Amino acid sequence: MNGQERKNLSAGxxxxxxxxxxxxxxxxxxxxVKDILTKSSTHPHGIKVRLEDGQVGRVKEILK
Incomplete structure (x- = not known):
């Protein structure tokens, strides 16, 4: 799945x-994923998220 679209992500x-x-x-x-930080529906470099361990970065891959 595409890490550039917010609709593909949710907590967990x-x-x-x-x-x-x-x-x-x-x-x-x-x-x-703990929190989704990007407010727009898409971002060309990936949606910014906070992981459960507190690290923040842009999504490059969505795993099963």
Whole structure:
């Protein structure tokens, strides 16, 4: 699924995100969505979320 569309995400969704300091390398961090921080319905670089462990980044992959 597409991490650029807000409608594909909800609290509890298992995702891979890229953290701000990993944007150059593209290193992904896996976790469960706690909050969706992007207010618009889409974002070209991925919807910004906060994971349950407090990390914030943009969604690159939505996992099953």
């Amino acid at each position: 969704t298992h995702v891979k995100i890229v953290l701000k300091h990993h944007q150059r390398t593209g290193t992904l961090t896996e976790g469960i």
